[in-house]
Amino acid sequence: MNLLRSRIQREIISFSRMCFLHNCYKRFKSSQQWLIRQRSDPYVEKAKIQNYRCRSAFKLLEMNEKTNILQPGLTVIDLGASPGSWTQVAVQKTNSSGVDLLKPKGTVLAIDKLQIYPIEGATIISNMDFSTIEAHNKVITSLNGREVDLVLSDMAPSASGIRELDKDRIIGLCYMALRFAALVTRVGGNFLFKVWDGKEVPILEMDLERFYKNIKILKPNASRSESSEKFILAQGFKGIQRPLEGGRWG
Numbered sequence: 640m641n642l643l644r645s646r647i648q649r650e651i652i653s654f655s656r657m658c659f660l661h662n663c664y665k666r667f668k669s670s671q672q673w674l675i676r677q678r679s680d681p682y683v684e685k686a687k688i689q690n691y692r693c694r695s696a697f698k699l700l701e702m703n704e705k706t707n708i709l710q711p712g713l714t715v716i717d718l719g720a721s722p723g724s725w726t727q728v729a730v731q732k733t734n735s736s737g738v739d740l741l742k743p744k745g746t747v748l749a750i751d752k753l754q755i756y757p758i759e760g761a762t763i764i765s766n767m768d769f770s771t772i773e774a775h776n777k778v779i780t781s782l783n784g785r786e787v788d789l790v791l792s793d794m795a796p797s798a799s800g801i802r803e804l805d806k807d808r809i810i811g812l813c814y815m816a817l818r819f820a821a822l823v824t825r826v827g828g829n830f831l832f833k834v835w836d837g838k839e840v841p842i843l844e845m846d847l848e849r850f851y852k853n854i855k856i857l858k859p860n861a862s863r864s865e866s867s868e869k870f871i872l873a874q875g876f877k878g879i880q881r882p883l884e885g886g887r888w889g
């Protein structure tokens with residue numbers, strides 16, 4: 640009996656070792672592929688040259704080129720902003736330059752659960768998980784009563800390796816961003832956010848139609864074709880009844 644038990648224990652240990660080694664190999668392989676892809680990616684090089692913190696800047700630049708959602712003078716919130724390339728683009732586009740010099744300055748507020756190093760012209764809220772009430776209150780306080788023209792969300796959960804679970808998690812982040820956008824956006828304002836395509840996306844699009852006049856799906860060239868990532872632009876916020884101070888609704 641004892642012999643059998645120790646044999647089973649040995650088998651379990653060697654199986655665990657095999658799984659551990661297999662996982663190490665998978666991680667090594669995927670980090671090698673990541674390195675190769677980064678080296679041959681023209682957007683990585685362009686981001687370095689143009690001083691953007693990462694290649695994602697070109698996704699927003701391209702989507703803005705098509706839709707003109709970023710204009711001088713706008714108030715913009717950037718959710719899941721670290722390392723900060725979308726915030727850099729938002730600051731550039733909402734602040735006047737050249738012929739727009741007479742237009743008012745924009746306001747950009749960026750938040751992430753990770754560190755965001757300072758970006759001139761933006762208010763940064765680092766190391767704060769947006770799924771907490773404290774984070775929502777902090778953003779609302781920083782807005783100082785100003786209504787928001789545009790909410791951006793490039794938030795993405797850390798990959799668990801289980802695709803369906805990750806897709807569900809990003810949908811959770813999208814609904815959280817939508818609820819917040821509905822609280823702070825002015826009537827007519829816009830909401831641009833990232834999803835990973837999946838069975839929940841059509842339901843999300845239907846929910847968006849209750850709050851926004853126009854829904855567009857965008858897949859910029861800078862978004863890798865093999866990625867299920869796509870962006871949804873919801874335009875023309877219809878407005879909701881918001882709670883007044885003291886808990887009444889108005």
Ligand SMILES: C[S@@+](CC[C@H](N)C(=O)[O-])C[C@H]1O[C@@H](n2cnc3c(N)ncnc32)[C@H](O)[C@@H]1O
Binds near residue numbers: 696719726
């Ligand atoms: C793809 S990155 C954003 C890149 C950014 N748009 C840029 O251009 O630099 C996704 C970010 O979402 C953030 N994120 C995910 N869940 C979050 C949460 N609950 N609260 C705040 N940030 C979150 C991650 O920390 C990560 O930095």
